[in-house]
Amino acid sequence: MKKELICIVCPQGCRLTVEEKDGSYQVSGNTCKRGEAYGINEMTAPRRVITTTVKLEGGRCPRLPVKTRTDVPKELIFDCMAKINQVTVKAPVKMGDVVLADVMGTGVDVIATRDM
Amino acid sequence: MLTYDLVVIGGGPAGLAAAYSAYENGVKNILIIERDDVTGGILNQCIHNGFGLHYFKEELTGPEYAQRFEDMVKGTTVEVMTQTMVLGITPQKQIYAVNSQKGYLTIGAKAIVLSMGCRERTRGAIAIPGDRPAGVFTAGTAQRYLNMEGYMVGKRVVILGSGDIGLIMARRMTLEGAKVLAVVEIMPYSNGLNRNIVQCLNDYDIPLYLSHTVTNIKGQGRLEEITVSEVDENRTPIPGTEMKFDCDTLLLSVGLIPENELTKSAGIQIDPRSNGAVVYDDMQTSVEGVFACGNVLHVHDLVDFVTAESMKAGKFAARYVLEQYQHSGETTAVKQGDCVSYTVPQQIDLQAGEETTDVFFRVNRVIKGGTITLTAEDGTVLLSRKKAHLLPAEMEKINLKKDLLKGHETVTLSVNC
Numbered sequence: 001m002k003k004e005l006i007c008i009v010c011p012q013g014c015r016l017t018v019e020e021k022d023g024s025y026q027v028s029g030n031t032c033k034r035g036e037a038y039g040i041n042e043m044t045a046p047r048r049v050i051t052t053t054v055k056l057e058g059g060r061c062p063r064l065p066v067k068t069r070t071d072v073p074k075e076l077i078f079d080c081m082a083k084i085n086q087v088t089v090k091a092p093v094k095m096g097d098v099v100l101a102d103v104m105g106t107g108v109d110v111i112a113t114r115d116m
Numbered sequence: 117m118l119t120y121d122l123v124v125i126g127g128g129p130a131g132l133a134a135a136y137s138a139y140e141n142g143v144k145n146i147l148i149i150e151r152d153d154v155t156g157g158i159l160n161q162c163i164h165n166g167f168g169l170h171y172f173k174e175e176l177t178g179p180e181y182a183q184r185f186e187d188m189v190k191g192t193t194v195e196v197m198t199q200t201m202v203l204g205i206t207p208q209k210q211i212y213a214v215n216s217q218k219g220y221l222t223i224g225a226k227a228i229v230l231s232m233g234c235r236e237r238t239r240g241a242i243a244i245p246g247d248r249p250a251g252v253f254t255a256g257t258a259q260r261y262l263n264m265e266g267y268m269v270g271k272r273v274v275i276l277g278s279g280d281i282g283l284i285m286a287r288r289m290t291l292e293g294a295k296v297l298a299v300v301e302i303m304p305y306s307n308g309l310n311r312n313i314v315q316c317l318n319d320y321d322i323p324l325y326l327s328h329t330v331t332n333i334k335g336q337g338r339l340e341e342i343t344v345s346e347v348d349e350n351r352t353p354i355p356g357t358e359m360k361f362d363c364d365t366l367l368l369s370v371g372l373i374p375e376n377e378l379t380k381s382a383g384i385q386i387d388p389r390s391n392g393a394v395v396y397d398d399m400q401t402s403v404e405g406v407f408a409c410g411n412v413l414h415v416h417d418l419v420d421f422v423t424a425e426s427m428k429a430g431k432f433a434a435r436y437v438l439e440q441y442q443h444s445g446e447t448t449a450v451k452q453g454d455c456v457s458y459t460v461p462q463q464i465d466l467q468a469g470e471e472t473t474d475v476f477f478r479v480n481r482v483i484k485g486g487t488i489t490l491t492a493e494d495g496t497v498l499l500s501r502k503k504a505h506l507l508p509a510e511m512e513k514i515n516l517k518k519d520l521l522k523g524h525e526t527v528t529l530s531v532n533c
Contacts, residue, residue, distance in 0.1 A: 010311075049165050095183050
């Protein structure tokens with residue numbers, strides 16, 4: 001089985017071809033190692049980084065931008081969002097501070113992406 | 117009168133990089149003037165990731181990228197004046213500005229970097245017929261409301277225009293519980309990066325209607341319904357193809373315009389193709405000692421490229437301040453040929469500046485298997501490069517050795533298509 005994909009690892013957007021043969025995957029069209037990993041993951045267990053905001057009290061904005069430190073399984077995005085939306089953080093916050101540990105049992109922390 | 121060696125107008129990614137680079141290149145007396153209450157510009161509301169892969173070699177979100185630069189600048193003697201609006205600049209490099217603490221200010225500078233960024237085209241700019249209800253926003257306005265101010269702008273959303281901000285907002289609104297019914301694009305191709313089509317639309321099953329546009333807006337008080345029609349090859353709506361969408365929000369992602377009112381006030385020459393200043397390869401404008409970089413010069417896809425361009429502007433602004441650096445007078449003009457909509461820089465100085473230069477450009481249509489060529493006045497091909505895919509949504513560049521241009525007053529950059 002052959003599948004054409006557009007790599008989303010970086011804005012270059014390489015056009016990948018992933019070919020499956022007896023359970024192993026061959027990626028072509030990538031220009032870096034990360035593209036190869038993306039191609040294989042996308043066929044087996046797609047993952048995404050979630051970037052969103054949480055409620056912030058006492059800061060210069062009412063919202064604090066956050067992200068999952070690494071990617072999480074794509075099918076858990078909406079469940080993760082529901083958990084993240086329950087979080088309230090008090091200023092001051094530093095970029096990199098954990099605002100929610102191990103979201104949805106993924107082992108991935110949600111961290112602040114700006115000092116506030 | 118306040119005086120500085122270098123004044124940078126605008127504290128977004130371009131301004132921060134230009135100031136930082138000028139400092140690193142020896143100028144210590146630098147002022148950044150910013151109209152918002154923080155620096156970082158548009159990055160503060162671009163909470164998504166995909167920034168920094170070129171410059172920092174890692175993937176950052178917009179706020180993280182802004183923070184990194186803010187921290188770099190904090191470690192220098194660069195001064196930042198926020199909540200200050202620049203009203204005008206003169207060719208003699210005097211700056212008129214105003215803020216609520218100090219009132220009206222006149223600031224003198226040996227050199228100026230223009231880094232005011234761009235603004236969004238609005239409903240007025242594309243003249244959509246119909247009622248004028250609440251619920252019609254530019255995508256960037258909605259992004260600021262949602263990501264910084266904490267307001268959800270609607271529940272049932274249609275997005276007109278497939279620019280990157282529109283695509284990013286389609287995903288963002290979906291994640292926050294809105295239903296995004298469609299992204300509608302008048303051109304037969306998307307105006308956003310391919311990766312954003314994949315991760316913002318395809319991931320969430322949001323349909324993209326190419327060669328379609330909004331032909332009516334209906335609503336008393338709040339938006340209630342929009343009409344979408346297919347367009348022909350001349351972008352004229354085809355009668356009988358109307359679709360109605362029951363929605364409360366329409367987001368517009370229909371292009372960005374470099375914000376050059378100040379540039380014009382200084383009498384700087386503007387290129388009508390890029391809507392930014394005409395610049396040399398050192399980012400200097402037609403007024404000596406005034407440099408331009410970032411989205412005020414031409415609209416970029418990636419902040420990393422804004423940073424690189426602005427670092428260059430900062431470096432040559434520093435040389436201008438410190439070394440009485442001047443243009444040689446031996447220059448080559450770069451003109452756009454077939455299928456190319458603009459080039460930056462428009463002028464290349466063969467003696468001053470660096471030995472090679474990047475020339476950035478955009479194509480004006482989707483091209484599969486194109487050849488980028490640079491030709492001299494007599495048609496001699498000076499350089500040619502093959503490229504598998506060229507898209508209007510993706511800025512291209514070629515690197516030129518200046519030796520190649522010796523003896524040519526004008527060269528033309530084109531893509532066969």
